Amino acid sequence: MAGNSDPLTPRAKIAVTAGKAVAAASRAAGRGSGSVIGGRVALKLDPDLLARLAQNLDVVLVSATNGKTTTTRLIAEALRAAGPVVSNALGANMPAGITSALAGGSEARYGVIEVDEKYLAGVARDTDPKCIALLNLSRDQLDRAAETRMLAENWREGLAGSKAVIVANADDPLVVWAASSSANVIWVAAGQMWKDDAWSCPSCGGVMQRPGDDWFCGECGFRRPTPSWALSGDHVLDPHGSAWPIHLQLPGRANKANAASSAAVAAVFGVPPQVALERMYQVQAVAGRYDVVQFQGRDLRLLLAKNPAGWLETFSLIDPPPTPVILSVNARGADGTDTSWLWDVDYTRLTGHPICVIGDRKLDLAVRLEVANQQFQVCENLDQAVQLCPPGRIEVIANYTAFQDLRRRVGN
Structure with missing residues (x-):
């Protein structure tokens, strides 16, 4: 749990200061936010800096192929009901950008961090998250991203034994396969519009059967888990069966799904769905998207x-x-x-x-x-x-x- 003792060693403080100076110089030169170069410099000076910065925070990691920047923003808004939040809101989602973001949040209680899919296992190791949200896996950046089945396997191996509560999309077989190695999973029925990456069973390679919204493998029995949270039209259904209205300024079904997952994450930290969803209404655009x-x-x-x-x-x-x-x-x-x-x-x-x-x-x-x-x-x-x-x-x-x-x- 978050405490107030200073986790930073003298070396770590020098690394943070140097990183901020380099970031400021990069911004002054008109080369963007400087968060990545600043984080790289800081990690060079103290390779353990990310772990040190995270140790006084209750951390949430958010990873997916689609929707992670928006969901990170929605969770951050919801958790502000419970205390100050530091987040990589601009989407710099590899270790250098994450380190930069956390270095700017010395008063924060919560760290809400978007993580590139390929880096999830390593960042989870460094930050000891309380909660990890997994939304979807689909094909992306074909020339350099691992094939989706391999990414799911990496997640599965990296999250095995994690103490984090995993909030995972029950409608994506790849996400379910990845999350199933974890002891504590909260399943959310968030939907899956794009199904072309999940026709073969990630467990045995058999053909996936998809009657209606359900899915299962006819060969090995791997199947959709029973969700405790669900997106239902314009409402989020919580584990007690209560329906909470979703009012967003962000458009589309995908963002309602993001809000459903975000409400489930907020509940892990004691923020009730009604409060969480009301706060999500504040988000009008995310890094220019939907503007x-x-x-x-x-x-x-x-x-x-x-x-x-x-x-x-x-x-x-x-x-x-x-x-x-x-x-x-x-x-x-x-x-x-x-x-x-x-x-x-x-x-x-x-x-x-x-x-x-x-x-x-x-x-x-x-x-x-x-x-x-x-x-x-x-x-x-x-x-x-x-x-x-x-x-x-x-x-x-x-x-x-x-x-x-x-x-x-x-x-x-």
Whole structure:
């Protein structure tokens, strides 16, 4: 449990100070927040710094392919009902960024930390979390991310023997397989719209049966656990069967699912669902996602979609046709350089929308849209795309670095 003694050795204090100085210099040079470079320097000076910074905090780790930044933000808001929170709210989710975030929260009681899927086991070892939320696993960054089954295996091995309470999505077989090695799991029925990464059983490789919302392996008996929390329409059902209304400013079913998981996490820390959900209403946008901005006299809503599962969820929340849509795809280091995932996205869902295509890989996307029989125009940049769009609010959907480019251009 959190205490008040100073956990930092003189060496750790020097590391924190140096990291903050480097981060400030990076910001002054216009190179972003500086949190990653600052964290790298601090960890070089004290390799145990992350563990030292975490030892006076009650830590929650949040990991998933989709939804971790938003869920981290929702949990942080909910836990502020119980005490001060430190969080890596801007999504720097590898050890250096996490170290930087925790170094800035000396008064905090809770640490709410988003963790990249590949780093979950190591960060869990360092931070001794009280709770770990696992939302989903799906294909992403195909050129460098481990295949999803391997990630699930890494989680399973890394979490075996953990004392943390695991809050896990009962509807994702890969997450269930990963969490099943843990002694204390709270299952949440959060749904799973994208199922293409979970047709074979992670336990034995058999074919998964999926009647309705249920799933099971006909060969080895691995099956969906009974959830104690559930998303049901616009409500969260708690373990006592009470239904709590979800009121969010964030759009879409996926964010209701994130709120359901967040309410289950908050309850681990003694924050009741009603209080947790009321606090989540404060969140209007997350690192620019869902923001509506003014640009060239038009309203643009900025939406992030990094992989097939994310694009599927995003298509479900855009305004109906004939709302214009701008799509932007890059394939830089942070996105993954392999764009073959575009062929896994069902772009026929955009039928009836006027579409403009921009970004480094606009021609890859254009070929994909051509095959999906979509009407679209390829544009040089956002300015040209906005000018070509018919009247009305514009939905702008972009993958990771394309989204950062858009935010810079619109001054967000």
